[in-house]
Amino acid sequence: MPTPPGRTLSPSTDPHPIDPLAAVRGRILLHVKDTAKAPLNQVSAHRSGVVFSGAEATKNLNSFVMDACPECPTVLDPSEYERHFATPAAPFTRSDQLPLPGVPAPRPSPESAEPQPGGRRLHLTPTRYLRCDEDGEKALREAVAQADEASDPTLILAVPIDAQWLTERTDTLISLLHRSRLPKALILGDKDNPTGSKIRAKGLRQVISSCSDIALLRTDLAAVDAMVHGAVFASIGDTSSARHAAPPGSRPWRGSDSSPNVLYRPLMRYIRGAKLARYLEEEARDCFCSACAQWADDHHRYSGGRPPTGFLDPVDARDAHAHNMAVWSRLWAEIARQPSPEGAREYWRRVCDSAVGLDSWHHKDVPEYEKVFAAPAYLRFWAGRPERRNTWYR
Structure with a gap:
């Protein structure tokens, strides 16, 4: 895989490097918040996985792993972008605790001479919502720098951006993502469909196809377009609220039709x-x-x-x-x-x-x-x- 512009990678000394994304690479995962009506029984440990978001994410993930599907790949999303806006001084919530505690990922045996698969228990950084403005840009820059100091191979940099980034700061977004040593997970925010226009769909495709080890999470069929244009994995929400993020303090528009x-x-x-x-x-x-x-x-x-x-x-x-x-x-x-x-x-x-x-x-x-x-x-x-x-x- 080519090295992103402006970044120099030192050669690995590990004769059997571990791919931290091996368990989810090439898959579209189910993304859930409320598990009460989620089709978790349809999730295949061999073909898919689950991203857990929301206030009960850790509890729901642990329950799923212990009681339903121990071998299924999972991703823990702290969802701090639902509650807080990022600032240059505080791009994360609890940044001093990176990496977050969670279900421990399996570690390879030191005696093993064979390459080992990446962990099945991945988790996102507690990144706050990134506005499409100067402070949001500085916050993302700081988030990349701080996350790169983490040593946990199961950590993924969450990038919860306002969808306006896709039209107003596309080149800047690509440049900042190129700097990240960690895999990246793009999460789009808007009161309505974040990719509801041609120009946003085009901008998203440009970002995905320009960056390595990038995922698109909490979306709809845009996940498929992302996958065929280079995303390492993606997730589709089971409900409309799990198919995009709304800015903190706002609520997505809801009509009077209560049918699913x-x-x-x-x-x-x-x-x-x-x-x-x-x-x-x-x-x-x-x-x-x-x-x-x-x-x-x-x-x-x-x-x-x-x-x-x-x-x-x-x-x-x-x-x-x-x-x-x-x-x-x-x-x-x-x-x-x-x-x-x-x-x-x-x-x-x-x-x-x-x-x-x-x-x-x-x-x-x-x-x-x-x-x-x-x-x-x-x-x-x-x-x-x-x-x-x-x-x-x-």
Whole structure:
């Protein structure tokens, strides 16, 4: 792997260097805050893992490791960016305690002559929320410097930035990330979708493709775009609040629709279940993902699947989260099987292009509601299509 500009690495004296990210490299992990309705039973120790965020993160992680899946890779996210803004004097919370205490990672035996896998218990630095301003830039610079002094091989530098960095300070962000000796985990913050525009989606791709050992956490299908363009691993939230971070003291906008968000594979978007039911009652085909197939079996449904229009009530949230994970897990498995990085990128582009092409079909019978299914600008960017002019969603 090439050395980032402006950084000199001393040659390693270890004949069997350990890859600290070996357990998660190439994987998309489930990202959870509240585990009550999270599809943790679908997590595979061999193919995925879990990132635990929020006030109960340590407790939830320990419980999961001890009671459910001891071999599953996990990442502990202290989520300090939810509570505090970073300053140059205090980029971290409890910076004097780096690395954070947590579930200890397995250590290789000194007598072993074979290379050992990286630890399965990784954790993020307690980085505070990085505003897109001069103080935020200085805080990130200080965070990189302080984190580089840590000796824990399981530590990852959390970089929770306001999404404006992707358009206003892209080059600065890349330059500062190049200085980090540690792996980096990018977490995007905004009151709405952090990558909801073409320019932000483009900026994010530029950052990911320019930096080594970088992850994108707490996101949606942007995780897939990041993975095919060089991210070492990523995570997708099971709920909307786990799919992006809001600035401290603010709350994301919430509408009156309380039905769960459903990942609708044909359009490659999360759409409220009630909205799918309202507009696609006749057109929607049953979903046969592993979660919906299990639901059909449990409910003795002859078709063997579940209609995506059936997630109407908050009580359906658990099933919706399981469906969502099954859909994106299968999508990533399809992409990961491609024989080359170029093939993976092209497969992903074709999936997105197909979704863009279907938007007109989905609103053909309800032209007055065209906005419901019109492909958003970021999806058109992933598909490699030109951006439409004078459209509401740009």
